């Protein structure tokens with residue numbers, strides 16, 4: 563049986579709500595109702611239209627997508643992406659909702675607003691959210707591998723460190739000149755591949 567969820571009076575007192583289109587406000591209320599017990603829902607305008615506006619033909623999924631944009635702009639909703647999935651959660655959820663026996667969420671937590679939950683989720687192995695976790699981890703591994711070989715680092719060796727966000731090793735006994743970096747160029751249609759050598763891998767200058 564679906565959980566009965568009341569809209570808290572605080573819902574109507576939200577400051578930003580006054581600037582919202584009435585239809586967007588109803589979509590917002592629908593997201594409170596049809597979101598899970600952590601206030602999360604997949605960002606799927608078609609689905610939200612189907613749930614919140616089942617009989618109203620004049621409101622389309624495109625309208626609902628516009629409502630979502632307005633709600634994200636007004637900071638009623640937070641939009642986040644995990645493992646290729648698009649999610650929304652209501653930002654004021656905890657202030658207004660007290661659910662006594664919440665059903666565990668089948669959607670990943672927001673790393674910004676629910677950082678502790680996100681940490682736990684990251685190490686968890688629940689099957690409901692595993693596909694996003696796996697893809698998120700694979701994506702992060704690929705990203706760090708790219709940074710490792712300097713794909714996003716532009717063309718000069720100096721940029722390798724600044725773009726990877728890492729601190730260049732500060733060691734007075736090792737001096738690196740740009741002409742010591744191994745640069746391999748393969749000219750072809752795919753472009754030029756440049757491989758940089760870490761300063762630590764370069765032999766010490768006598």
Ligand SMILES: [Zn+2]
Nearest residue numbers: 640672674675
């Ligand atoms: Zn968030």
